[in-house]
Amino acid sequence: MNLYSLRGLRQIFEGRAVLDIEVLELSSGVSYALLGPNGSGKTSLLHILAFLRPPVMGEVFFQGRKVDWREKALLGLRHKVVLVDQHPIMFTTTVLKNVEYGLRMRGVPFRERRKIAEKCLDRVGMWAFAHRPAHLLSGGETQRVAIARAMACGPEVMLFDEPTASVDVENEAVIDGIVQDLRKEKGISIVFATHKRLEATRLADERIFLFDGRLTGPGGENLFSCTFVQRDQGTVCVIGENIALPVSLAKSGVAPEPPPRSLSGPGRVFIKPDQITLSSIDKREDGMSLQDHVGEVVQMTAEGPNIKVLLDMGVTVRAVLSKEEIKRVRVMVGDRVRVVFGQGAVEPAV
Amino acid sequence: MDFLAQSLAEALRMIWSLDPEMYFIVYVSLYVSFFSTVVASILGVPLGFLVAVNQFRGKRAVITILNTLLALPTVVIGLFVYAFLSRRGMLGHLGLLYTPKAIIIGQVILILPWVATFTLAAVSRIDERYRRTALTLGAGGLQAALAVAREARFGILAAIIAAFGRVIAEIGIAMMLGGNIKGFTRTMTTAMALEHNKGEFVLAVALGVVLLAVSLIMNIALQLVQGKYGGTR
Numbered sequence: 148m149n150l151y152s153l154r155g156l157r158q159i160f161e162g163r164a165v166l167d168i169e170v171l172e173l174s175s176g177v178s179y180a181l182l183g184p185n186g187s188g189k190t191s192l193l194h195i196l197a198f199l200r201p202p203v204m205g206e207v208f209f210q211g212r213k214v215d216w217r218e219k220a221l222l223g224l225r226h227k228v229v230l231v232d233q234h235p236i237m238f239t240t241t242v243l244k245n246v247e248y249g250l251r252m253r254g255v256p257f258r259e260r261r262k263i264a265e266k267c268l269d270r271v272g273m274w275a276f277a278h279r280p281a282h283l284l285s286g287g288e289t290q291r292v293a294i295a296r297a298m299a300c301g302p303e304v305m306l307f308d309e310p311t312a313s314v315d316v317e318n319e320a321v322i323d324g325i326v327q328d329l330r331k332e333k334g335i336s337i338v339f340a341t342h343k344r345l346e347a348t349r350l351a352d353e354r355i356f357l358f359d360g361r362l363t364g365p366g367g368e369n370l371f372s373c374t375f376v377q378r379d380q381g382t383v384c385v386i387g388e389n390i391a392l393p394v395s396l397a398k399s400g401v402a403p404e405p406p407p408r409s410l411s412g413p414g415r416v417f418i419k420p421d422q423i424t425l426s427s428i429d430k431r432e433d434g435m436s437l438q439d440h441v442g443e444v445v446q447m448t449a450e451g452p453n454i455k456v457l458l459d460m461g462v463t464v465r466a467v468l469s470k471e472e473i474k475r476v477r478v479m480v481g482d483r484v485r486v487v488f489g490q491g492a493v494e495p496a497v
Numbered sequence: 498m499d500f501l502a503q504s505l506a507e508a509l510r511m512i513w514s515l516d517p518e519m520y521f522i523v524y525v526s527l528y529v530s531f532f533s534t535v536v537a538s539i540l541g542v543p544l545g546f547l548v549a550v551n552q553f554r555g556k557r558a559v560i561t562i563l564n565t566l567l568a569l570p571t572v573v574i575g576l577f578v579y580a581f582l583s584r585r586g587m588l589g590h591l592g593l594l595y596t597p598k599a600i601i602i603g604q605v606i607l608i609l610p611w612v613a614t615f616t617l618a619a620v621s622r623i624d625e626r627y628r629r630t631a632l633t634l635g636a637g638g639l640q641a642a643l644a645v646a647r648e649a650r651f652g653i654l655a656a657i658i659a660a661f662g663r664v665i666a667e668i669g670i671a672m673m674l675g676g677n678i679k680g681f682t683r684t685m686t687t688a689m690a691l692e693h694n695k696g697e698f699v700l701a702v703a704l705g706v707v708l709l710a711v712s713l714i715m716n717i718a719l720q721l722v723q724g725k726y727g728g729t730r
Contacts, residue, residue, distance in 0.1 A: 197633050222637055230633045236626040239648055248644075249634035300635055 148211045150175040150304065150336050151196060156205035158191050158360070165191045166202070166360040175210075178330045178337040180351030182344065182368070188360035189340035190233070193306050196338060197230035226253065229300050233308040233340075235293030237281035242273065242292050245281045249300035267295040271325055287318030294325055305329060307339035311346060326350055344368070344465075348450060358415075363496070368465050369418040370496060375410035384416045384493060387461040390440055392418075395491040415496040422492035423466035425456065425476050425484045442486045444478055458486055500698070508703035518680075519700060523707050526684040529597050529675075530665040533604035538657050541609045545616025545656075546646060550628075560617065566610035571603075571669030578603045579673055595676035600684070603670035608660040615659065619652020620645060658715050665711060 151173040158166035166188045173179060181189050194200040195207060201216035208214065209224060229249070238245050246264040255263070268274045271291040276284065281292060290310060297305055310326065311319040327350060329335045341347055347354050356363045358370050373384040375394070382394040394416060428441060442458035449455075454473045456466045464486070468476075478484050511519055548559055581587050582594040582602075593599045627648050631641035646653070668686035675682030677691060685704045692701035 199629055199632060218638055222635070225633060226635050228633075229635075230629075232626060232630065234626075236624055236630055238627070238630075238644065248631070248636075252631075252635040252637075252640055296634065 148175070149173065149208070150177075150210060152206075152208035153195075154206045154208075156195070156202050156207070158188070158195065158200075159203045160191065164360060166195070168192075168205070168360075168362055171355070171362060173336070173338065175336050176330070176334050177352045178326075178350060179339070180347035180354045181338060181340040181357060182342065182347055182354055183340075183357035183363075184342065187357040189357055190308055191360070192357065193230055193308050193338065193340055196304075197228055197306050198224045199230065226300070227302055228304040228306065229297040229302040230306040231290075231293050231297050231308065231310060233310075233312055234286075235289055235296075237284065237289060237292065239282050240280070241278050242268065242281045242284070243277040245292060246296045246299050249296065253300070263299050263301075264295075267299045268292070270298065271295040272321060287314035290314050290318065290322060291325075294322065298329070302335065304336045304338070307337070309340050309342070311341070311343065323350060345448065348448060348455075358496070363417070369420055371416055371418065371462060373414060373416050375412060375414050375495070377411060382410050384414070384495075386416070389461050392416075392488055392493045394493050394495055396495070410495060417494050417496050418464060418488065419492050419494070420455070420465045420467040422489035423464070423468075424472070424487045424489065425466065425468065425478055426487065427476065427478075428483050428485050440486045440488075441483055444480050444482050444484060447473075447478075447480055458484075460486065501702075504698040504702045505706075507699040508706055511699060511703045512706060516703075519703055519707075521680060522683050522685055522688045522704065525597065525682065526665060526686070527711070529600045529604065529671070529684065530661055533601045533608065533664050534657060534661045536601065537605045537608045537612050537660055540605075541612030541660075542616050542653055542657075544609075545613040545618075546620050546642070548613070549617045549620035550642060550645065560614075563610050563614045563617070567614060569607065569610070571607060571667045572673065574603050574606050575670045575673030578606065578670070582674065594674065595678060595682060597675065597682055599674040600671050600682060603674045604664040604667065607667065607670060608663055611660045611663060612656050615656030616649070616653050619649040619656065622652065623648045655719060658719050661715060662712055666708065 149172045151171070153168055153171040156166060156168040156171070157164060165186075181192065183189050191200075195202050198209075198214065198216075198221045206213060209228075214224065215221075238248065243261075243264055246268055247260050250260040250263060265274065265277070268277055271294055273288065273291050273295060276288065276292070281289075284292060290313075294307075294310070307326065310322050314322065323346065326337060326339065330337050337350075339350065356368065356370075363370060371386045373386045376383050376385060376391075380393055382396065383391050384394050385391050394410065396410075440460055442460035442464065444456055445459045445463070446457035447454055448457075450467065453467050453469055456468060456473075456478070458464045458466060466486070476484070548556065548563075578599065579586075579594070581589075582591070582599055583589055584594075593602070623645050627645050628641050631644040636644060666686065668690060671677075671682070671684045671687050672690070675684065675687065677683050677687040683691075685708050689701040689704050692698065692704075
């Protein structure tokens with residue numbers, strides 16, 4: 148049974164459509180990273196998943212049951228799901244009382260409540276702060292207490308809105324560790340929004356990409372604003388200052404509908420990370436073509452059986468190559484390489 | 498200037514010697530002000546809170562009316578309530594006119610908009626995240642509202658203290674509805690006005706000193722409460 152099923156979801160905020168999701172299914176016991184740039188609808192989606200704001204249109208199913216958005220019916224659901232804000236807010240009282248809040252709302256007796264709260268505070272390494280005024284903590288400390296406060300509620304699902312966006316490296320490591328443990332030890336389902344791809348790789352089993360409120364599929368990693376220009380060879384998109392790539396107008400699974408034949412002016416394109424190949428810059432096999440560009444390798448990370456390569460080409464482009472391919476080309480971080488985009492690597496995004 | 502200094506010295510002596518007449522006047526003042534503040538708070542705090550947290554048609558109109566009522570002159574209220582409480586009035590049979598209760602009714606009307614408006618302002622300033630956090634942590638609607646009210650508590654307390662300061666210092670209502678009856682409805686302000694008319698300054702100055710002292714004590718109390726959690730990051 149799916150944990151969440153979202154159908155035909157639309158959310159409008161201050162007259163602007165911030166979410167438009169056809170179908171989204173989330174499974175139980177899985178950790179999801181919600182990726183996307185600022186304003187892509189990550190927070191709006193989390194608020195719906197946390198039952199804090201009903202969508203304008205569409206249906207949400209939680210654990211197989213359709214969500215009834217009337218306030219009375221939501222209380223039971225909210226007891227199972229808890230959201231940790233990007234900038235959590237602390238009630239103006241002690242740290243311990245903040246952590247106890249959710250338990251108090253659930254009618255847990257004082258002794259038990261205190262025991263659980265102390266355990267949760269200890270888990271996030273904030274036990275020493277238990278009797279301090281919570282609203283005077285630093286950003287990282289606040290984030291940790293907020294996680295303890297959410298953990299104390301004993302939820303089945305924990306949602307995090309950019310948990311490490313505004314904390315230092317030390318706090319980030321601690322928070323990462325806690326999030327990992329939550330899923331592994333307690334089997335809690337996790338959805339966290341982030342724009343740190345490394346964090347997403349480290350903590351998530353699956354990734355969901357959002358752009359402009361829509362699910363974009365894995366191509367969402369390489370989504371760029373561009374200008375479409377018509378040339379002899381066909382439609383070309385110009386990204387940044389020095390990338391011009393032919394656009395494949397064939398219908399694919401990523402783009403929901405075929406774009407109009409003649410594109411021009413500003414728009415967006417996906418570049419499929421698995422259709423990019425690299426080769427040594429001094430090899431000139433058959434001369435440089437329009438498909439070829441030069442980029443600098445800035446980061447390489449393992450991603451399952453593959454290696455993800457971050458290329459600085461004026462804009463940051465992500466390529467996914469097999470380990471064998473990487474060994475064959477012999478690229479290192481810091482190398483300048485020739486970047487070849489395969490036919491059909493570039494598609495217009497709707 | 499001499500007579501002022503003399504009056505002040507006499508007044509301090511009067512305060513020091515626990516003059517029963519003077520202290521009864523102070524008692525009546527505190528009594529009516531206390532109860533009018535309590536009643537106005539019981540009505541005004543929830544009113545301000547509800548207007549702040551709910552979105553409804555005509556919300557702006559309600560806020561405008563409340564703000565307008567802030568400027569309601571005490572004599573207008575006095576006249577208005579008098580019309581109801583006088584023997585010919587609708588509530589004349591209750592025999593409330595020229596009693597402390599009549600003063601309380603008038604003063605409640607005076608400060609209810611104050612308490613409501615300042616509560617509204619205090620609650621509106623509270624970050625929306627408090628409510629959201631309470632809800633996601635499992636609070637019900639009422640509990641979440643209480644969590645928000647708790648965050649606004651200093652603002653609300655300040656509203657109540659300001660309202661108390663307003664009623665203890667007002668004279669129009671106390672005079673018109675209380676009638677300045679010695680030993681019954683004579684308050685600090687009505688007594689001061691009377692003593693001034695008589696040209697007797699000693700009691701007036703003594704009451705003035707007490708009035709200021711009450712104000713000072715109220716404000717110190719507010720500072721103390723705020724000091725506990727009032728620090729900033």
